Amino acid sequence: MDQEYDAIILGTGLKECLLAGLLSVDGKKILHMDRNSYYGGESASLNLKQLYEKFKPGQELPPHYGRWQDWNFDMVPKFMMGNGLLVRVLVHTGVHKYLEFKAVDGSYVVKGGKTYKVPANDKDALRSSLMGMFEKYRARSFFIFVQDYEKDDPRTHKGYDLDVITSRELFKEYGLDPNTVDFIGHALALQTDDSFMDQPARKMVMAVKLYSESLARFETNSPYIYPLYGLGELPQGFARLSAVYGGTYMLAKPDAEVVYDEAGKACGVSSEGETAKAKYVVGDPSYFPGKVRRVGQVVRAICILSHPIPNVGDSHSVQIIIPQKQTGRQSDMYVFGCSFAHNVCAKGKYLAFVSTAVETANPTAELIPGLQLLGAIDEYFVQVSDVMEPVNDGSEDGCYISKGYDATTHFQSTVEDVLEMYKKITGKDVNLDADDPAATAGQEQ
Amino acid sequence: MSTLPVMQAKLVLLGDMGAGKSSLVLRFVKGQFFEYQESTIGAAFLTQTVSVSDATVKFEIWDTAGQERYHSLAPMYYRGAAAAIIVYDIQSPSSFERAKSWVRELQRQGNANLVMALAGNKADIAEKEPEKRKVDADEAQAYADENGLFFMETSARTAANVNDLFYEIARKLPRAEPPTPAAAGVTLSAQRQSQRPKSQCC
Ligand SMILES: Nc1nc2c(ncn2[C@@H]2O[C@H](COP(=O)(O)OP(=O)(O)OP(=O)(O)O)[C@@H](O)[C@H]2O)c(=O)[nH]1
Ligand SMILES: [Mg+2]
Numbered sequence: 001m002d003q004e005y006d007a008i009i010l011g012t013g014l015k016e017c018l019l020a021g022l023l024s025v026d027g028k029k030i031l032h033m034d035r036n037s038y039y040g041g042e043s044a045s046l047n048l049k050q051l052y053e054k055f056k057p058g059q060e061l062p063p064h065y066g067r068w069q070d071w072n073f074d075m076v077p078k079f080m081m082g083n084g085l086l087v088r089v090l091v092h093t094g095v096h097k098y099l100e101f102k103a104v105d106g107s108y109v110v111k112g113g114k115t116y117k118v119p120a121n122d123k124d125a126l127r128s129s130l131m132g133m134f135e136k137y138r139a140r141s142f143f144i145f146v147q148d149y150e151k152d153d154p155r156t157h158k159g160y161d162l163d164v165i166t167s168r169e170l171f172k173e174y175g176l177d178p179n180t181v182d183f184i185g186h187a188l189a190l191q192t193d194d195s196f197m198d199q200p201a202r203k204m205v206m207a208v209k210l211y212s213e214s215l216a217r218f219e220t221n222s223p224y225i226y227p228l229y230g231l232g233e234l235p236q237g238f239a240r241l242s243a244v245y246g247g248t249y250m251l252a253k254p255d256a257e258v259v260y261d262e263a264g265k266a267c268g269v270s271s272e273g274e275t276a277k278a279k280y281v282v283g284d285p286s287y288f289p290g291k292v293r294r295v296g297q298v299v300r301a302i303c304i305l306s307h308p309i310p311n312v313g314d315s316h317s318v319q320i321i322i323p324q325k326q327t328g329r330q331s332d333m334y335v336f337g338c339s340f341a342h343n344v345c346a347k348g349k350y351l352a353f354v355s356t357a358v359e360t361a362n363p364t365a366e367l368i369p370g371l372q373l374l375g376a377i378d379e380y381f382v383q384v385s386d387v388m389e390p391v392n393d394g395s396e397d398g399c400y401i402s403k404g405y406d407a408t409t410h411f412q413s414t415v416e417d418v419l420e421m422y423k424k425i426t427g428k429d430v431n432l433d434a435d436d437p438a439a440t441a442g443q444e445q
Numbered sequence: 446m447s448t449l450p451v452m453q454a455k456l457v458l459l460g461d462m463g464a465g466k467s468s469l470v471l472r473f474v475k476g477q478f479f480e481y482q483e484s485t486i487g488a489a490f491l492t493q494t495v496s497v498s499d500a501t502v503k504f505e506i507w508d509t510a511g512q513e514r515y516h517s518l519a520p521m522y523y524r525g526a527a528a529a530i531i532v533y534d535i536q537s538p539s540s541f542e543r544a545k546s547w548v549r550e551l552q553r554q555g556n557a558n559l560v561m562a563l564a565g566n567k568a569d570i571a572e573k574e575p576e577k578r579k580v581d582a583d584e585a586q587a588y589a590d591e592n593g594l595f596f597m598e599t600s601a602r603t604a605a606n607v608n609d610l611f612y613e614i615a616r617k618l619p620r621a622e623p624p625t626p627a628a629a630g631v632t633l634s635a636q637r638q639s640q641r642p643k644s645q646c647c
Contacts, residue, residue: 038520039519039520069553069554082631087633090633091633091634094489096633096634097489097490098489098521099521100525100630101630101631101633102630102631103631218631220631225631225633228524228525228630229520229521229524233521233524236519236520236521237521239512239519240489240510240512240519240521240522241489243510243511243512244489244510246511248511248514248515249511249512249514249515249517250515250517251515251516251517252516
């Protein structure tokens with residue numbers, strides 16, 4: 001370990017592993033460490049033993065759960081957009097070849113206490129029972145506008161400058177009623193709250209476009225895909241990429257600590273009496289006390305079920321969105337479901353995750369509307385996580401710190417953070433277009 | 446020409462540093478051997494296809510990429526593996542002990558019908574200089590029998606038993622396709638699978 005590296009990376013969360021992979025491929029000499037004995041940091045998938053150690057230390061594993069190895073509980077449940085940035089980075093780096101994916105069966109939205117399939121394009125709009133007759137045609141016109149919109153082709157802009165017109169104004173142009181606006185903003189554009197309404201419409205339009213193009217990519221009933229064995233495979237895949245390019249991996253280093261020079265610039269990492277030197281240090285917020293601040297909290301419940309989530313066509317994998325208006329909250333609530341078909345639990349079992357941004361002093365109670373959709377729950381585990389963010393940008397102190405994982409349903413903001421960090425570190429962009437020309441919507445987010 | 450059914454099989458290599466994992470793969474896939482094999486950089490996995498009497502097996506061979514060095518091998522390495530070769534150096538009792546601990550690890554983490562092979566590598570050395578042998582072939586054979594592995598002494602240097610090892614694995618792989626869970630997988634590639642939906646206007 002007493003060596004000199006280009007970069008030392010602390011924490012093996014998805015963001016850190018992705019950076020490790022990208023930097024290693026660039027020829028940088030990387031040392032990657034984690035305090036835990038497993039990969040994934042905050043975004044790990046824990047097996048049953050690790051889950052119990054975390055939530056119910058000292059308690060015996062119930063024998064009816066079978067082998068503890070057969071369980072993979074995502075600590076940060078999300079799905080991957082089929083045409084999103086993460087897929088593009090996977091293909092760009094070749095890491096998709098290490099993993100197996102399945103399409104997520106369905107995507108639903110709650111309205112007035114009922115769950116509806118999310119209509120995502122012009123044809124779906126006409127079939128959906130979510131809207132009345134005339135509203136369907138108005139929604140259809142809006143979808144056609146979004147589907148045809150090309151940034152570089154003014155003819156498709158229909159006279160709207162998306163950097164000027166707000167989402168609220170654009171919806172008004174199409175005469176959409178508040179319910180339709182609600183599901184487009186929250187179930188298609190996947191905005192976690194209503195702040196997008198008064199911002200330029202581009203972000204929302206591109207997000208809807210990403211959704212419908214993702215849906216088309218795999219011709220399934222949802223825009224999402226999910227890796228077998230859980231999301232924890234993603235950081236492992238990128239870590240392997242880094243290792244293949246010479247990156248050194250050390251897990252189970254509980255005392256790993258950043259070392260600073262007299263000027264206060266990070267110059268290495270120490271552990272077990274040894275110090276490794278580096279030009280800069282990259283890591284998740286937990287390794288940089290005093291250099292991060294809390295920007296929010298997310299509460300997540302992990303639930304074990306013995307049946308599929310009710311009212312979603314017995315899907316093995318599903319997302320249900322409860323828009324904030326339906327619960328009188330500021331932010332949306334998300335339900336994710338997956339099952340033994342994804343090698344994340346024992347045969348016959350199902351996992352469901354309910355998550356939302358914390359708004360009150362009793363976060364667990366906030367999850368009730370989501371938990372109520374699940375039917376009987378065998379056992380559940382609740383975790384409240386702080387979402388941390390770096391105070392500085394790393395240019396002065398040599399500390400490049402990732403942001404915590406937000407409440408969004410997919411990895412768009414996760415990968416954006418990584419691409420920004422990569423740019424700060426190397427001064428250049430990752431050119432994703434060269435490898436996956438099919439994807440166009442993701443990058444404009 | 447008769448066409449045999451083609452099976453895809455992920456094969457992982459495990460073993461102590463320097464036991465000869467990369468050299469065995471290189472010998473099998475490219476027919477090469479390097480006296481001073483660099484520690485493995487730049488290849489995530491190599492593929493090689495072999496035909497046995499009733500099937501063609503396409504091996505996807507995963508080298509450890511050095512991640513095992515500090516006990517940091519990711520569980521994804523074993524996921525879905527159909528076969529594992531656990532390699533030790535016949536000159537090194539500690540590498541044999543390490544091989545046994547890999548076997549235990551695989552029994553714990555690996556899939557139930559994983560085909561495991563134990564390879565006592567660098568057999569060429571014992572042939573020339575018998576006193577350099579520190580792990581007895583009978584002892585390794587007995588260990589393999591007890592644990593349901595099959596065993597061969599190999600030499601990546603002379604190629605002795607290298608192809609045999611992989612062909613024997615190909616023969617031992619369970620023939621029935623594993624039951625496919627509910628939905629089929631999706632393939633990610635640079636090419637999108639379907640045309641993007643264009644509305645039917647204009
Ligand atoms: N004489 C002899 N030397 C061998 C044989 N196989 C490998 N070697 C030598 O042993 C050394 C290590 O071989 P590698 O193939 O790199 O071993 P490895 O298990 O891949 O090692 P790591 O990647 O570092 O874990 C190299 O110098 C090889 O040339 C063999 O069958 N006979
Ligand atoms: Mg090697």
